[in-house]
Amino acid sequence: MESDTYHHGNLKKALITTGLEILSEKGIEGLSLRKVARRVGVSHAAPYNHFSDKQALLAAISTEGHKQLYETLFRIFDSMKHASEDILLEIAWAYLQFAVEDPGRFKLMFSGALDEESKHPEFVEIASKNIALLEAIIQFCKEDGRLPAEALEIAAIKLWSSVHGFTSLVLEDQFPPEYMQAHQLRELLKAVVSP
Amino acid sequence: MESDTYHHGNLKKALITTGLEILSEKGIEGLSLRKVARRVGVSHAAPYNHFSDKQALLAAISTEGHKQLYETLFRIFDSMKHASEDILLEIAWAYLQFAVEDPGRFKLMFSGALDEESKHPEFVEIASKNIALLEAIIQFCKEDGRLPAEALEIAAIKLWSSVHGFTSLVLEDQFPPEYMQAHQLRELLKAVVSP
DNA sequence: ACCTGAACACCGTTCAAGT
DNA sequence: ACCTGAACACCGTTCAAGT
Numbered sequence: 001m002e003s004d005t006y007h008h009g010n011l012k013k014a015l016i017t018t019g020l021e022i023l024s025e026k027g028i029e030g031l032s033l034r035k036v037a038r039r040v041g042v043s044h045a046a047p048y049n050h051f052s053d054k055q056a057l058l059a060a061i062s063t064e065g066h067k068q069l070y071e072t073l074f075r076i077f078d079s080m081k082h083a084s085e086d087i088l089l090e091i092a093w094a095y096l097q098f099a100v101e102d103p104g105r106f107k108l109m110f111s112g113a114l115d116e117e118s119k120h121p122e123f124v125e126i127a128s129k130n131i132a133l134l135e136a137i138i139q140f141c142k143e144d145g146r147l148p149a150e151a152l153e154i155a156a157i158k159l160w161s162s163v164h165g166f167t168s169l170v171l172e173d174q175f176p177p178e179y180m181q182a183h184q185l186r187e188l189l190k191a192v193v194s195p
Numbered sequence: 196m197e198s199d200t201y202h203h204g205n206l207k208k209a210l211i212t213t214g215l216e217i218l219s220e221k222g223i224e225g226l227s228l229r230k231v232a233r234r235v236g237v238s239h240a241a242p243y244n245h246f247s248d249k250q251a252l253l254a255a256i257s258t259e260g261h262k263q264l265y266e267t268l269f270r271i272f273d274s275m276k277h278a279s280e281d282i283l284l285e286i287a288w289a290y291l292q293f294a295v296e297d298p299g300r301f302k303l304m305f306s307g308a309l310d311e312e313s314k315h316p317e318f319v320e321i322a323s324k325n326i327a328l329l330e331a332i333i334q335f336c337k338e339d340g341r342l343p344a345e346a347l348e349i350a351a352i353k354l355w356s357s358v359h360g361f362t363s364l365v366l367e368d369q370f371p372p373e374y375m376q377a378h379q380l381r382e383l384l385k386a387v388v389s390p
Numbered sequence: 391a392c393c394t395g396a397a398c399a400c401c402g403t404t405c406a407a408g409t
Numbered sequence: 410a411c412c413t414g415a416a417c418a419c420c421g422t423t424c425a426a427g428t
Contacts, residue, residue, distance in 0.1 A: 046392080249401095
């Protein structure tokens with residue numbers, strides 16, 4: 001039954017979700033094509049019917065990660081539109097949590113062994129959706145009307161750079177322990193997102 | 196003669212510098228223990244006399260990269276102390292150039308396949324030297340006297356996060372092409388480091 | 391059209407053996 | 410003390426062969 005359904009096109013999806021599973025359990029170093037195939041219950045050559053090589057599978061897994069990130073951030077943004085909390089901080093916090101709760105997924109998404117993600121149309125689609133969301137959030141936070149396009153782009157780059165850099169450095173344990181002992185993570189993030 | 200000198204302790208250093216070479220040529224994916232040993236002209240088991248495993252060699256290579264980054268930034272800082280240009284921008288630019296001119300080295304240093312760098316005393320030493328340099332730079336840029344320790348730490352985290360995030364995202368090609376076409380890289384970086 | 395199994399070239403790591 | 414060569418378990422990729 002199971003091996004039968006794979007003949008109807010589910011294998012591709014199964015490889016992606018199982019890849020995310022292993023990524024979450026064993027990290028980026030522990031993710032191999034053969035291991036994914038083994039766990040799915042298929043021969044190690046089977047994935048090549050759906051992905052041209054390992055890079056292509058990794059790109060698909062990364063794309064799925066970006067979709068999850070979009071869902072997460074969109075939900076936060078949507079639920080806070082009417083509760084006037086500090087939206088920027090909540091979004092940044094969600095970004096950080098997304099990274100911390102599954103470092104392997106985040107590292108695959110951004111610390112790119114993937115050179116040719118830009119060739120996969122599905123990836124560029126979700127990437128631009130994420131950019132659009134980021135811009136919408138910034139636009140919303142400037143309550144005094146819309147920003148000019150130029151300022152919007154600059155603001156997006158500044159915000160994303162800060163939050164992404166802080167998240168990466170926290171994930172890689174690059175800040176000295178004194179820094180982290182003296183302050184709470186959320187407090188530091190607040191300082192990072194505040195202008 | 197050459198194989199003789201390896202009996203006198205140069206092999207360890209040779210493995211590190213050859214590792215950096217291969218990293219620069221083939222990227223992080225193309226760096227294997229056996230390839231390093233082969234290029235140095237030694238058997239694939241020889242490195243185990245100097246490093247407990249591949250991780251340990253990678254940690255040593257990463258440490259060497261951090262030393263190079265320190266040298267680069269220190270030189271800039273030292274040479275600009277008396278020419279009152281925009282030091283923060285020049286430092287940030289040097290950081291970005293350091294990453295762009297050798298992405299493999301930068302990725303190894305920060306996109307950590309290295310979990311146990313903190314166990315290597317040489318690494319924690321250079322890491323804290325880099326932190327101290329960062330603090331000195333910030334201190335210098337606040338011409339009105341010294342900052343309190345708390346504000347200094349916060350300022351260091353904010354600056355490093357911004358510059359590191361921007362650098363990583365540029366390196367991984369995460370910004371949409373429209374952003375990059377509409378602005379020059381240095382102009383964007385200037386916006387990122389300006390408060 | 392999709393999957394399997396054998397084959398190949400590579401990898402990290404260990405260990406007896408050499409000097 | 411340091412290096413070698415064989416050995417082992419793993420990997421990505423290809424390809425004939427099966428259904």
